[in-house]
Amino acid sequence: MTENAIEIRALRKTYAGSAKSGPKEALKSVDLDIPKGSIFGLLGPNGAGKSTLINIMAGLVNKTSGTVRIWGFDQDSSPRQSRLSIGVVPQELNLDAFFTPRQSLNAQAGLYGVPRRQRRTDEILQAIGLTDKADAYSRTLSGGMRRRLLLGKALVHDAPVLVLDEPTAGVDIELRQMLWAYIRELNAQGKTIILTTHYLEEAEQMCDRIAIIDKGRIVAEDDTDNLIAGTGAKTLVIHPAQPVTGDLPELRGVTVERRTNGALAFGYLKSRHSAQDILDLIRKAGISIANLEAEEPTLEEVFLQLTSARAEAP
Ligand SMILES: Nc1ncnc2c1ncn2[C@@H]1O[C@H](COP(=O)(O)OP(=O)(O)OP(=O)(O)O)[C@@H](O)[C@H]1O
Ligand SMILES: [Mg+2]
Structure with missing residues (x-):
């Protein structure tokens, strides 16, 4: 059987x-x-x-x-x-x-x-x-x-x-x-x-x-x-020094979520981007960082990466 x-x-x-x-x-x-x-x-x-x-x-x-x-x-x-x-x-x-x-x-x-x-x-x-x-x-x-x-x-x-x-x-x-x-x-x-x-x-x-x-x-x-654990999905959480009110920075293959405490959570795949890419993106947007932390991804983030990032991949 x-x-x-x-x-x-x-x-x-x-x-x-x-x-x-x-x-x-x-x-x-x-x-x-x-x-x-x-x-x-x-x-x-x-x-x-x-x-x-x-x-x-x-x-x-x-x-x-x-x-x-x-x-x-x-x-x-x-x-x-x-x-x-x-x-x-x-x-x-x-x-x-x-x-x-x-x-x-x-x-x-x-x-x-x-x-x-x-x-x-x-x-x-x-x-x-x-x-x-x-x-x-x-x-x-x-x-x-x-x-x-x-x-x-x-x-x-x-x-x-x-x-x-x-x-x-x-x-x-x-x-x-x-x-x-x-x-x-x-x-x-x-x-x-x-x-x-x-x-x-x-x-x-x-x-x-x-x-x-x-x-x-x-x-x-x-x-x-x-x-x-295995998809290589990463989340970098940025606590901005000043509240970010305008549009959020965008980068292909990166998800951005605004948290209720004002923090910005950037989700990305290790295979496509590095933490440095995210930091560059934030600097270009003129956001200054008070604090930052890396988080274990949730299933939701893994899901978004696997279903939307792939769709965008060339
Ligand atoms: N009877 C049908 N005739 C033609 N196309 C259909 C039919 N049923 C489903 N489809 C199409 O097949 C695809 C898959 O549909 P399906 O219902 O299996 O999706 P799903 O994953 O269950 O979505 P949801 O989360 O919205 O329930 C869709 O593009 C849908 O438009
Ligand atoms: Mg269905």
Whole structure:
């Protein structure tokens, strides 16, 4: 038995598009292994191809070419087993407005052929905090409640792999923390978790391993700590002697962020720039330095470097 929950090889997807927009190459040969038992983050800017990748895994979108194995089952030769091995929480809030949460969960169980006595409808309603709303029409649920119901639907057939496409989009902080705690619990129970999110701080805390996808390609993939340490992303924080009010200095491949305490944080890649380049830039802008410090980069800075600096590279 393989150690990977998911194995993807040379996966390509080109959407046909319309007469006006033409075909769109959303995935350009993706290879990806997702280890069993991990919490794996799939990160990338809008339009990178994350949902396309997830929807192909889920069997909701047809791939153009390549292979996808889920829990050891090839999607083409074992479609049923591979589909039963994965539960997906889609990005779109597509719920039947006239179903109650209880009915939605039961319909989903029917769809996946879960026998009545094996259904865990009440247990799932409890876990997603919708016991009170079990018999209310889905259209009367708030956005956050709908997202939780989608998670509940993905849990119905108790698959070993759970994929969540932006589970916390539009969800308030308290609920987000609850959702993350529950996802951790599911992982501790043995489920392999794959998720996308634009909240990079949460990804940094949650994920053991991360792949960054940009314009249909995987541009980085590693254990979270290695990814942050190994990309050579650097941050130099400058405390100016006088407040800097005008435009911030600009340099290709360097990100600048104005902090609330008036400090300026310059992010750059070691391979492209040196600290001296940043100091030159500051001197040219006529900013005098009261103090400066180097910071360990965050996942967010690494992400910005990998996805925007590359795009600018000649
Ligand atoms: N059904 C479709 N027809 C044509 N093009 C599509 C279709 N679905 C997605 N695309 C295009 O494929 C690319 C990847 O889209 P995808 O939804 O996978 O991105 P994403 O990484 O999930 O982005 P986001 O962070 O915004 O959710 C985009 O350029 C998008 O416009
Ligand atoms: Mg998406």
